[in-house]
Amino acid sequence: xxxxxxxxxxxxxxxxxxxxxxxxxxxxxxxxxxxxxxxxxxxxxxxxxxxxxxxxxxxxxxxxxxxxxxxxxxxxxxxxxxxxxxxxxxxxxxxxxxxxxxxxxxxxxxxxxxxxxxxxxxxxxxxxxxxxxxxxxxxxxxxxxxxxxxxxxxxxxxxxxxxxxxxxxxxxxxxxxxxxxxxxxxxxxxxxxxxxxxxxxxxxxxxxxxxxxxxxxxxxxxxxxxxxxxxxxxxxxxxxxxxxxxxxxxxxxxxxxxxxxxxxxxxxxxxxxxxxxxxxxxxxxxxxxxxxxxxxxxxxxxxx
Amino acid sequence: xxxxxxxxxxxxxxxxxxxxxxxxxxxxxxxxxxxxxxxxxxxxxxxxxxxxxxxxxxxxxxxxxxxxxxxxxxxxxxxxxxxxxxxxxxxxxxxxxxxxxxxxxxxxxxxxxxxxxxxxxxxxxxxxxxxxxxxxxxxxxxxxxxxxxxxxxxxxxxxxxxxxxxxxxxxxxxxxxxxxxxxxxxxxxxxxxxxxxxxxxxxxxxxxxxxxxxxxxxxxxxxxxxxxxxxxxxxxxxxxxxxxxxxxxxxxxxxxxxxxxxxxxxxxxxxxxxxxxxxxxxxxxxxxxxxxxxxxxxxxxxxxxxxxxxxxx
Numbered sequence: 001x002x003x004x005x006x007x008x009x010x011x012x013x014x015x016x017x018x019x020x021x022x023x024x025x026x027x028x029x030x031x032x033x034x035x036x037x038x039x040x041x042x043x044x045x046x047x048x049x050x051x052x053x054x055x056x057x058x059x060x061x062x063x064x065x066x067x068x069x070x071x072x073x074x075x076x077x078x079x080x081x082x083x084x085x086x087x088x089x090x091x092x093x094x095x096x097x098x099x100x101x102x103x104x105x106x107x108x109x110x111x112x113x114x115x116x117x118x119x120x121x122x123x124x125x126x127x128x129x130x131x132x133x134x135x136x137x138x139x140x141x142x143x144x145x146x147x148x149x150x151x152x153x154x155x156x157x158x159x160x161x162x163x164x165x166x167x168x169x170x171x172x173x174x175x176x177x178x179x180x181x182x183x184x185x186x187x188x189x190x191x192x193x194x195x196x197x198x199x200x201x202x203x204x205x206x207x208x209x210x211x212x213x214x215x216x217x218x219x220x221x222x223x224x225x226x227x228x229x230x231x232x233x234x235x236x237x238x239x240x241x242x243x244x245x246x247x248x249x250x251x252x253x254x255x256x257x258x259x260x261x262x263x264x265x266x267x268x269x270x271x272x273x274x275x276x277x278x279x280x281x282x283x284x285x286x287x288x289x290x291x292x293x294x295x296x297x298x299x300x301x302x303x304x
Numbered sequence: 305x306x307x308x309x310x311x312x313x314x315x316x317x318x319x320x321x322x323x324x325x326x327x328x329x330x331x332x333x334x335x336x337x338x339x340x341x342x343x344x345x346x347x348x349x350x351x352x353x354x355x356x357x358x359x360x361x362x363x364x365x366x367x368x369x370x371x372x373x374x375x376x377x378x379x380x381x382x383x384x385x386x387x388x389x390x391x392x393x394x395x396x397x398x399x400x401x402x403x404x405x406x407x408x409x410x411x412x413x414x415x416x417x418x419x420x421x422x423x424x425x426x427x428x429x430x431x432x433x434x435x436x437x438x439x440x441x442x443x444x445x446x447x448x449x450x451x452x453x454x455x456x457x458x459x460x461x462x463x464x465x466x467x468x469x470x471x472x473x474x475x476x477x478x479x480x481x482x483x484x485x486x487x488x489x490x491x492x493x494x495x496x497x498x499x500x501x502x503x504x505x506x507x508x509x510x511x512x513x514x515x516x517x518x519x520x521x522x523x524x525x526x527x528x529x530x531x532x533x534x535x536x537x538x539x540x541x542x543x544x545x546x547x548x549x550x551x552x553x554x555x556x557x558x559x560x561x562x563x564x565x566x567x568x569x570x571x572x573x574x575x576x577x578x579x580x581x582x583x584x585x586x587x588x589x590x591x592x593x594x595x596x597x598x599x600x601x602x603x604x605x606x607x608x609x610x611x612x613x614x615x616x617x
Binding site for chain 1: 318319320321322323325326327330331334441442444445446447448449450453454456457461468551552553555556557559560563574575577578579581583586589590593594597598
């Protein structure tokens with residue numbers, strides 16, 4: 001076995017990452033959900049939006065037939081509902097598998113957009129002191145509105161859909177990233193090497209991007225992971241409440257649960273199955289985030 | 305102290321102003337006629353014209369904002385065309401359930417989370433500590449409505465201990481009121497407990513290493529007294545700060561929980577308002593919740609001097 005100290009710093013970090021149990025378990029679970037999302041069409045699923053009036057609310061494991069209309073006329077084909085059928089006879093298993101796509105797309109897009117905007121405003125606020133006041137007052141104001149409520153308010157003015165849900169979740173996340181980036185910039189800009197770069201005549205954009213931005217990388221990776229988790233939850237909440245992505249267009253874990261609320265007392269599995277999948281996914285992403293924080297970002301690893 | 309109080313009060317004004325501007329712009333910057341959006345789908349042309357007149361929609365944006373803010377300060381939050389009522393009346397009618405739910409949740413949370421955090425800090429590394437830490441990761445990850453339905457499934461459907469949904473007014477009897485609130489408050493408190501127990505553990509752990517704890521033990525204080533009077537009191541400031549932040553989660557959680565348990569409070573009102581595109585109500589509720597959140601954090605800031613006499617402003 002090679003001596004750990006002889007490895008390059010990058011390899012040492014990689015080694016610590018792989019050996020961290022949270023990263024390992026969380027990462028594996030996230031990879032599995034990612035596989036579920038990508039491989040959805042070949043995992044024995046059917047069209048998640050296909051309706052079947054004769055198979056409404058069939059129990060898990062139900063095997064039966066379904067009428068389909070082809071060029072040769074009406075015919076019956078066998079169907080199997082591994083996790084049962086919902087109020088409109090749609091296959092819950094297929095809907096849950098396809099639902100993984102939306103959760104991940106929303107989670108990753110929200111994290112990406114929030115970080116891009118947060119870095120932009122955070123760098124500006126941290127470096128250009130005369131803009132700091134204005135930007136931070138606006139961010140304070142946005143942070144004074146509870147996140148879910150802000151997302152609900154934003155979504156209320158748009159038409160329901162994936163894009164509007166992403167925007168609605170990005171708005172409350174941006175101020176948190178701005179604060180993080182700004183605080184790092186404020187501490188880094190006093191470092192001698194930054195002053196040296198200024199003295200050497202480095203232009204401001206180069207200074208910000210090459211000398212200051214790399215310091216935000218580790219905290220942003222950690223923060224980004226947590227944003228993915230919270231975005232997945234908020235999307236589920238919005239769609240569950242019927243304010244997010246409509247159930248008849250794209251299945252999401254939240255709207256599968258929302259569509260089954262009326263029949264929960266008799267068919268609790270319709271809500272409990274997607275609920276468990278949702279919880280496991282968020283747990284996996286949070287574990288990954290915890291592990292990343294402990295290994296990548298010693299400043300934030302204050303777990304005593 | 306008085307000076308600080310005044311300064312701190314004044315500092316909330318720009319924050320609330322940004323909130324107000326944001327809520328105001330939300331409706332004005334979206335495509336379409338704000339008057340038509342406020343009036344709803346079934347409004348007549350005369351109604352729309354009346355709203356247009358009242359909000360001064362033909363005036364410049366800044367004047368419109370002034371009119372809107374002026375109305376709010378006079379207690380006129382506008383009229384909900386969907387509910388056919390003044391928004392202020394709607395809010396007053398819906399406050400009791402929300403206040404009750406929040407109150408029961410906070411009492412439940414603090415009475416579970418603080419002892420949990422203190423004990424797991426005291427017995428660091430024990431199975432109880434591991435359980436607390438595991439629970440805090442889990443509590444963060446399970447969305448409140450999943451917990452809510454899980455609790456309904458076990459305690460209402462299987463065991464039939466509690467009603468499935470609904471709300472009884474407190475004036476109709478204390479027991480009925482509490483019975484309807486226990487499950488929703490429990491569901492809502494999970495994430496809170498996770499958050500606060502973890503923070504309590506961390507700050508008590510930090511304090512336990514201090515010299516005065518050793519001194520207290522050396523002079524023969526009982527362990528309970530050491531923990532409560534010496535450790536917890538000194539660890540109180542960060543714990544209370546976290547409780548303040550957690551109010552944002554509580555307010556968001558209230559909206560979801562009321563919807564799951566069908567409690568006719570402000571949260572359910574918000575959801576109904578959005579589903580029916582009832583903009584005056586949405587604006588008022590968001591403004592109200594933000595104001596409450598800002599004021600609670602103000603009170604918490606000021607409470608530091610009581611909790612820790614070393615802090616002087």
